Amino acid sequence: MEKLVRDVGDCFESEKNNLIEFFNSQGFDAGQSDELTFALRRAVYYLRIDMPKRKEIEKATMKYIRDNHKKKISDIKLLLDKDMLDILRESSSDERIGYELIQKYLFHNIQLDAMPRAGGNIFFRLALTPFFWKLKKWGYGQAKQINLLYKLFIKYELDDYGNEFDDGEMFIGEKEQKERIRKQFQQPAFKYWKEFDQKLGWI
Secondary structure, three states: OHHHHHHHHHHHHHHHHHHHHHHHHOOOOHHHHHHHHHHOOOHHHHHOOOHHHHHHHHHHHHHHHHHHHHHHHHHHHHHOOHHHHHHHHHHOOOOOHHHHHHHHHHHHHHHHHHOOOOOOOHHHHHHHHHHHHHHHHOOOOHHHHHHHHHHHHHHOOOOOOOOOEEOOOOEEOHHHHHHHHHHHHHHHHHHHHHHOHHHOOOO
16 A cells, blocks of 8 residues: 555656646646646546556555455454453543443444445546546536546556457447546545545545
């Protein structure tokens, strides 16, 4: 987890000027470009890696978070044992210690139950949320947000964005890819911001 946080930070520092130049080229002034770049300070790391790598990182990170919650639940359960709780009450001046332990126990259980399965884009989606919120605050509608992100995906050659696929039965082009951005990133981003990001403040 510490390595991931460090890698995300290092990536932002190395890509900051490239992002500013990109937003300048899209008609944003210097101040807006700086703000949008900062909004992508976590997301740019995921822009530079492909889906298989994102899945690998997400799976390992989810396991770390789940294991951390499970350990805390186990530790609190030990403290809630009657004999241990009696000792804690005798040695602590906090009369609410039992109640506070129960609160923590319930908190970690709720957090654990609420965690989604790893899929490759959950952290990426969360990291894009400040970007969507910034554009919305400036009055950019859904279509403009998607168009801008689509261009950014092409710049970083993310997955298949910017390429067409046609096997005779299925065609995937710009329209389909923008719809994918809407469904996979834009709409869920706002939902996950409320439901999941509270647990992952570093993203």
